[in-house]
Amino acid sequence: MKDNYIVSKVLWALTIGISCVLLVQPSLGRAQERETTSNSDAKSSDEFPEGVEQTDRVVAVVGDTAILLSELEIRLFELQSQGARVPQRDTPEWTDFARQVLVAEIDNIILLQQAKRAGLTPDVSRVDQMVEDEYQRRREQFATDEEMMQAVEAAGMNMLQYRQMLRRASEAESLFMEYRYSMEQRTDLPPVLVTESEMQAFFEERQGDQQLRPALISFNQIVITPSPSGAARDSARARIIRIQSELGVGEDFEVVARRHSDDEQTRERGGELGWMSRNTVVKPFGDAVWASRPGQVLINPVQTQFGIHIIKIERQRGAERFLRHILIRPEIRDADVDSSYSIAEQIADSLRAGVDPERLTALFRDDVADEDVRFDDVPVNQLTDRFMGEVSRAFENIVSGQVYGPLELERGGPKEFALIQVVTYRPEGPLEFDDVRDQIRQTIRQTKQLDILLGEIRSNTFVDVKL
Numbered sequence: 001m002k003d004n005y006i007v008s009k010v011l012w013a014l015t016i017g018i019s020c021v022l023l024v025q026p027s028l029g030r031a032q033e034r035e036t037t038s039n040s041d042a043k044s045s046d047e048f049p050e051g052v053e054q055t056d057r058v059v060a061v062v063g064d065t066a067i068l069l070s071e072l073e074i075r076l077f078e079l080q081s082q083g084a085r086v087p088q089r090d091t092p093e094w095t096d097f098a099r100q101v102l103v104a105e106i107d108n109i110i111l112l113q114q115a116k117r118a119g120l121t122p123d124v125s126r127v128d129q130m131v132e133d134e135y136q137r138r139r140e141q142f143a144t145d146e147e148m149m150q151a152v153e154a155a156g157m158n159m160l161q162y163r164q165m166l167r168r169a170s171e172a173e174s175l176f177m178e179y180r181y182s183m184e185q186r187t188d189l190p191p192v193l194v195t196e197s198e199m200q201a202f203f204e205e206r207q208g209d210q211q212l213r214p215a216l217i218s219f220n221q222i223v224i225t226p227s228p229s230g231a232a233r234d235s236a237r238a239r240i241i242r243i244q245s246e247l248g249v250g251e252d253f254e255v256v257a258r259r260h261s262d263d264e265q266t267r268e269r270g271g272e273l274g275w276m277s278r279n280t281v282v283k284p285f286g287d288a289v290w291a292s293r294p295g296q297v298l299i300n301p302v303q304t305q306f307g308i309h310i311i312k313i314e315r316q317r318g319a320e321r322f323l324r325h326i327l328i329r330p331e332i333r334d335a336d337v338d339s340s341y342s343i344a345e346q347i348a349d350s351l352r353a354g355v356d357p358e359r360l361t362a363l364f365r366d367d368v369a370d371e372d373v374r375f376d377d378v379p380v381n382q383l384t385d386r387f388m389g390e391v392s393r394a395f396e397n398i399v400s401g402q403v404y405g406p407l408e409l410e411r412g413g414p415k416e417f418a419l420i421q422v423v424t425y426r427p428e429g430p431l432e433f434d435d436v437r438d439q440i441r442q443t444i445r446q447t448k449q450l451d452i453l454l455g456e457i458r459s460n461t462f463v464d465v466k467l
Contacts, residue, residue: 059467060102062109067102072467075101095467102467107454110461112172115179122174130170135163183450185318192448199440203433213431215380217398220357220421222347223369224406225305226340226414228330236308236330240301243310243326247297253312253324262307263327271324275317282306284370289313289321301328305369306413332414343367344406344417351403351421369416374423377435383420398425 060067076098080086087093142148152162228236239260246256254270261267278286288302289311298311307329314322347360347368361368380398399422406417 057466059465060106061462061464061466062106063113063461063463065109065113067105067109069467072098072102072105075105099465099467102465106463106465107458108176110454110457110463111179112176113461114457115175118179118182120175120178120182122171122178127167127170127174130174131163131166134166134170180450181318183453184446186453189449190452192445192452194441194444194448198444199437200433202440202444203436207431211431212428213426213435215428216377216426217380217383218374218376218423218425219378219383220351220373220423221371221375222351222357222361222373222419223305223371223409224340224344224347224364224367224417224419225369226332226336226416227367228332229336229339232331232333236328239328240308240310243328244299247299247310253297253326257324257326260328261326262329263325266325266327271312271326273323273325275320276323277320283372285309285311289323294321303370304413305411305416329413337415340367341406341417344419348403348405348419351419357421377426380425398422400425 056068056070058066059069059072076086079101087097139145139148142151149159152159157165227233243256243260246259247253254272257271258267261271263271266272276289278290281289282304284302284304288298292298292313294313294316296313298309298313302309302311307327309328310326312324314324316322343364347364350360351357357373361373401422403419403421405419407420409416409418
């Protein structure tokens with residue numbers, strides 16, 4: 001009868017599990033944190049139904065949180081439903097396996113407790129998306145809404161309570177992710193050694209689960225960006241001088257942005273771009289921002305393919321910056337685009353003649369975007385997605401050494417032209433160790449470092465394992 005009870009609770013149990021991304025074996029890394037309550041208000045949605053014998057017991061205490069045997073059994077049932085090989089009940093193998101799962105649960109609870117003590121709060125927009133994604137994933141397991149509702153009611157909840165449970169679980173997972181990120185950004189992470197044999201063993205252990213490696217291309221890329229000429233350039237320069245003058249006499253950046261910015265998406269928010277990481281912005285923009293301190297206004301304009309930016313760095317959070325900008329977008333005329341295309345053709349001819357691409361970017365620095373030239377092992381589908389329509393068909397038969405272009409490239413600013421020089425091409429095939437060597441080394445290093453930190457935290461947390 002107890003087994004039937006466990007099965008009936010699997011639906012809500014699956015929603016409480018929190019991925020333990022700190023562990024090398026993520027299948028064992030789920031945690032559920034349950035606030036302790038007094039006897040007077042202990043009645044909750046996870047009580048045993050009437051008529052079921054309550055033989056539950058505490059298998060571990062972590063700080064002020066207790067883990068029950070029923071909770072551990074539900075976790076084991078969840079793992080089994082996901083394909084894990086759970087040993088037969090009441091055997092030494094089952095006890096060993098259950099202890100491994102319990103240790104992972106304890107570690108997760110410790111980290112969640114630490115996150116709350118650190119004052120971290122879940123990202124509301126991220127939580128909203130997580131709830132919706134999880135709800136849709138669960139809904140796909142049922143033929144109709146009615147079937148899902150019946151399953152939820154069988155677990156002792158209504159749909160509102162189920163949604164609330166999803167939100168609590170998502171908030172916990174978001175909090176967990178925030179705390180892990182904050183730990184990774186620490187400057188005092190302990191030094192650790194990662195050996196070749198460890199990396200090889202990591203790869204071989206997961207080799208059977210690996211998907212095929214996509215077709216990969218290494219290439220040189222030069223992007224030619226049209227420049228404004230004549231009156232358009234002079235007008236943009238005059239606007240920049242006026243903005244610098246207004247900011248120089250102390251006018252509020254947000255007010256100036258609403259008055260002058262050409263970025264329609266951010267103008268009414270005072271130029272707010274929000275939290276940005278360096279890999280989400282173009283190179284000249286990122287170089288300028290990450291070379292400066294929070295609180296600064298970069299009064300000297302930054303030129304990108306989107307236009308001319310004056311940037312404010314409001315504050316910093318780990319590797320992210322909260323940014324505002326004022327964008328001046330000079331008018332680009334058809335004649336400017338035609339001139340840019342002619343320059344692209346000249347550069348393409350030079351590439352085909354064997355001229356070094358880095359030399360060409362230096363020679364045409366006033367016409368070429370300030371971006372990286374060399375790209376290694378990029379999935380071919382990412383490249384073709386950038387060049388839609390007829391142009392993408394040029395990459396169906398890739399040949400090393402070939403130069404493609406000029407290719408039209410539109411990415412939010414004026415029309416640009418890209419030149420692609422293929423360096424190497426690797427067709428789709430099995431993932432090899434060298435393909436993921438760096439990622440494996442980083443994963444093992446972080447796991448070891450965070451495990452040391454977790455050990456320090458664990459040593460200062462009351463833990464009593466009773467299994």
